[in-house]
Amino acid sequence: MQTASVIRRVRLISGLILFAYVVSHLVNHMAGLVSVAAMQAVLEVQRLLWVSPPGLLLLYGAFLLHAGLAIWTLYARRDFRLQQGEVWQVLLGLAIPPLLILHIAGTRGIESLLGTEVGYPTILLIYFELSPVSGLRQLLVLLVVWAHGCLGIFLWLRFKAWFPRWRSALFAGALLVPTLALAGVWMAGQWAQYLYDLRQAPFTDALVAQIADPQKLLFIGAVERGFLLGYGGLLLAALAARRVRRLLEHRRGVVVVTYPNGRRVRVPRGTTILEASRSAGIPHASLCGGRGRCSTCRVRIGQGLSAVPPADTEEAKVLHRVGAAPNVRLACQTRPTEDLEVQPLLPPNVTAREARARPGYLQGDEREVVVLFADLRGFTRLAETRLPFDVVFLLNRYFRTTGEAVEGAGGRVDKFIGDGVMALFGVERSAADSNGRQAARSALRAAQTMVEGLQEVERVLAGNSSGADSSQRRGTEALRIGIGIHIGPAIVGEMGWGDAVSVTAVGDTVNTASRLEQATKDFEAQLVISAALAERAGLPSDGAERRHIELRGRRESLEVLVFSDARHLKLAAVEGQS
Known part of the structure; x- marks a missing residue:
């Protein structure tokens, strides 16, 4: 496994070196928008970097390594079930060596014929006037290499x-x-054609005759065919060696991989779990194509865990990033030597979102949080007396006020529900830390700020009133809000589908907080909080009414504190206890 990790790293580094060369080559071509002289000047600078002995060693070494590892991957692959992006990357990658062979023969070969370095004027003459087919071939090389490099970097x-x-x-x-x-x-090529038509230097008949010498062109063609035949032979040898390896592996013994549905897959010892799934046609998530870059192929191992080889350094990093349990491994990196049971942890249609490094709680965690629900009172009746534009304006100002109050206190707006809001405190850091004191205090501070902000919304609405409708607005009730807050355990994680995925919480604590908000109607109060929350926050009960209420779904009554006006919370006393 460590060898595979080294191979992936070498392939990545060599690919990045080649991509840097391609970028510099394209920048060289861009200079043609200025002039051919500019192209030649940039070429001279480029040659200082890539044609120097260290540059040539780096460039050709990267090319040989990258091409050689591509052939090695062709040999080592146990199946060719690839994702669409991988298919294109492989096909483009296999097409690059023969295209580059033709490109090198067409440039270095011309230099050998002329006995001197070839500059852009000569190359442009060949590609745009003497051999347009060769020019189209070079264009194909450019597009294939660039597409392959961009796709590899994207993956x-x-x-x-x-x-x-x-x-x-x-x-x-x-x-x-x-x-x-x-x-x-293209711009430089048009210039070259123009000068050639005028037979101006360097586009002379003597140069054309020297380039078009039939004997020298036959020699270049023979060299091209030799390289192409050699490359084709290497590909065939890799496929033949792959077949021989498969036969030898079966002789060394097999292991049985058992899946949750009871399906058993027999594969040669040394095959990865991901390869076992693919060979049997079992859908298995793997966005990185089995390179160990993502964590989407991870599985939980049951029986047979003790016989599984330990994770290498790279796999251990990925598992640590997602907070994986000790019995969780990457299917693409785990090669069982004995029979074992596995359970894939992510669906086959998983997206890249699940593969990125994220906090552990986003994947699903039970932790103690503070939940706040707030709702405008009588909003339906209020909306009936206002124009649609005013209703939208009112809601947006209200949502802004509540959102700023929650985030300003260190909480997270979970969702807006009609004219209500749900907010969470202590999600990133469990409310159980420091006995939940900070999260509880933050929620109370947010509630107080909401009520104060609602008064500002009323003043804005009063200033926004005009004409005959303003008297009607002044006759409506003042904006009223009901807030319920509770603390307790909940399941937290990213939930939803498509674009509607968000961090949220579910459980009895959420339901209880919602019912406390509804209880504000019965008590005609602004704020109802559980006694447990007040205790965690160290909140004095001055100005509050203690009640025991029955909540649907709970066997025992819940002790709560009822505040007719949330602005009268003794938060100064609470902060003084910090």
């Missing part, structure tokens, strides 16, 4: 937490760079 970066923010910019760059490069080459 590498898409699991990074910052990638969604930069995805659009990177995609725009992936389109803009080759477009500008092609435009530069």
Whole structure:
């Protein structure tokens, strides 16, 4: 497994070196938008970097390593069930060596014929005037190499937490760079054709005759065919060796992988769990294609765990990132040596979102939190006396006020429900920490700020009133709010589907907080909190009425504190206890 990790790292580094060369090459082409002289000047700078002995060693070494590892991967792969992105990456990658062979023969070969370094004027003459087919072939090389590199970088970066923010910019760059490069080459090519028609230097008949020497062109063609036959032979050898390896593996013995539905898959010893799933056609999530970059293929191992080889450094990092239990492993990196039982933990249609490094609680965790519910009183009746625009304006101001109150106190707005709001406190850090004191106090502070902010909303609405409708608005009731807060255990995690996924909480604590908010109607109060929350916050009960209420779904009554006006909370005394 450690060897596979090293191979992946070497392939990534060599690929990035080649991609850097391609970028510099395209920048060179972009200079054609200025002039051919500018292209030649940039080429001279580029040669200082890539044609120097260290540069050549780095470039050709990266190419040989990357191409060699591609053939090795073809040999080592146990199946060819690939995702669409992987299919294109493999096909484009296999097409690059023969295309580059033709490209190198067409440039270095010409240099050998002329006995000197070939600059852009000569290359442009060949591709736009003497051999347009060769020019189209070079265009194909450009597009294939760029597409392969961009796809590889995308498959590498898409699991990074910052990638969604930069995805659009990177995609725009992936389109803009080759477009500008092609435009530069086209502009320079038109210039070359113009000078050739005038037979101006360096586009002379003598140069054309030297380039078009039939004997020298036959030699270049023979070299190209030799390289292509050699490359094809390497591919066939890799496939033949793969077949021989499969036969030898079956002779060394097999292991049985058992899935939750009772299905048993027999595979050669040394096969990964992911490869076992794919060989049997069992859907198994793996967004990175089995490279160990994501965690979507992870499985829980039952019987046979003790015989599973330990995780290597790279796999251990990924498992630690997602807070995996000791019996959870990456299916793409685990090669069982004995029979075992596995259970995939993520659905086959999982998205990249689940593969990124995220806090452990987002995956589902039971923790103690503070839940706050708030609701406008009599809003339906109030909305009936106002224009639709005013209703939307009122709600948006109210949502802004409550949202700012919650976030300002350190909480998280869970959702807006009609004219109500649900907020959570202590999600990132369980409310059980420090006995829930900070989360409880934050929720009380948010409740007080909500009530104070509602008065500001009323003043804005009064200032927004005008004309005949203003008298009608002044005759309506003042805005009233009911708030319920409770503390207790809840299941927290990212829940939902599609674009409607968000961090939320479910459980009895949430239900209780909602019913406390509804109880404000019965008590004609602004705030009802559980005695447990007041105790956690160290809140004095001055100005509050203690009651025991029966809540639907609970066997025992719940002791609560009722405040007719949340602005009278003794939060100063609470803060003084910190």
